[in-house]
Amino acid sequence: MVHIANVKVRPRKVKTPVPCRSELVAMLGCWAATGDVLSTDPNRCKMVAEALFQCMRTAPVAGKPHKPAINYHLSKLSKKPK
Secondary structure (H helix, E strand, O other): OOOOOOOOOOOOOOOOOOOOHHHHHHHHHHHHHHOOOOOOOOOOOHHHHHHHHHHHHHOOOOOOOOOOOHHHHHHHHHOOOO
């Protein structure tokens, strides 16, 4: 029987959805269209900024992703008993 010393499995990279992506893109687009990021004019990009602020306020907080335990179990299996 063949013994493999180090066995590791790479977890799949899961793409998580980015909250408020469309609102942020709209805000950046508004800033690019007006050409002024530090505008003090309240009429410029006001609606877009309100939408982004509301979305950020209600967006769920991302938790810590689950770490698979397969590498732990594989390391226990690969140890030879003496």
